[in-house]
Amino acid sequence: MSILPQPTIESVLQQTRKETGLPPSELRVLMTHITGFDRVGLVTKGNRELPMDQLSAFKSLAAKRQHGEPIAYLVQQKEFYSRPFFVDPRVLIPRPETEELVEHALGFLQNKSTENLLTRVLDIGCGSGAIAISLALENPILEVTATDISADALWVAQHNANELGAKNVRFIQSDLFAGLLNQTPALAFDLICSNPPYIEQGDIHLSQGDLRFEPSLALTDGGDGLRFYRETARNSPTLLRPGGGVLVEHGHDQQGAVKALFAMPPYVHVQGLPDLAGTPRFVFAHI
Ligand SMILES: C[S@@+](CC[C@H](N)C(=O)[O-])C[C@H]1O[C@@H](n2cnc3c(N)ncnc32)[C@H](O)[C@@H]1O
Secondary structure, eight states, X not given: OOXXXXXXXXXXXXXHHHHHOOOHHHHHHHHHHHHOOOHHHHHHTTTSBOOHHHHHXXXXXXXXXXTTXXXXXXXXXXXXXXXXXXXXXXXXXXXXXXXXXXHHHHHHHHTOOOTTSOEEEEEESOTTTHHHHHHHHHOXXXXXXXXXXXXXXXXXXXXXXXXXXXXXXXXXXXXXXXXXXXXXXXXXXXXXXEOOOOBOTTOGGGGSGGGGGXXXXXXXXXXXXXXXXXXXXXXXXXXXXXXEEEEEEOOTTOHHHHHHHHOSTTOOEEEEEEOTTSOEEEXXXXX
């Protein structure tokens, strides 16, 4: 009895492409994840046989992808600010626009003089920890505090901090400001930043694309999409050092409404900023 040869990596890629209609680039990402070979390795080792266990794991991932599951969840990784973050359905997949929030935050903090005090940053709703950990690693003399209401998200964020070697970040479970106000000694930050859930309840996008698979807690505030900005504008002054700032990311059509929420004392300057695509995306407010 002759044993049938196992299909090769390349033949599996081609066959799966025909069967699923998935783009070759996506299939290669999944195959890279399964085999551990990088993109070049997939080409140079394309005529190697794919072991049975890897074949069935690959087929299973391709079927899930065909169903719409985000690639990042399938390979449990998303690059953010040039670092690989572990992600799974417990956390939002960090978006490229949010890297620009990190840029703006670093720019503001660089110009900050805190007279021998360590510069402190708070990230509200940290999810995977993308913002907090990137800030902590880019500027190791920062003291970063990151919060989330979700214990699951905090587990992922702590895991990422450990894996990426961010020692200057601590995580606190808190419903918005509830666990931060009335602390002794009082908490005080130079910058409060946040990419909160801002999609309005019932928005059609919640039932489309990647968003179907992401935690609803990370996407919508269950109301008009502005609840987190209202709370942040109201509570941040209590937690800010003199000259401190608040930097928030928001939806493409929310800049006017978010700016209006910060247009009150003690904020002295409120600025709307676009993302690289030119879409109004961030509001920065100073006290
Ligand atoms: C849009 S995600 C942002 C995640 C991450 N900062 C990023 O930019 O990729 C919003 C995060 O806010 C968290 N969140 C939702 N409600 C919250 C609340 N009441 N208090 C604190 N965090 C909350 C969610 O669990 C989620 O991780």
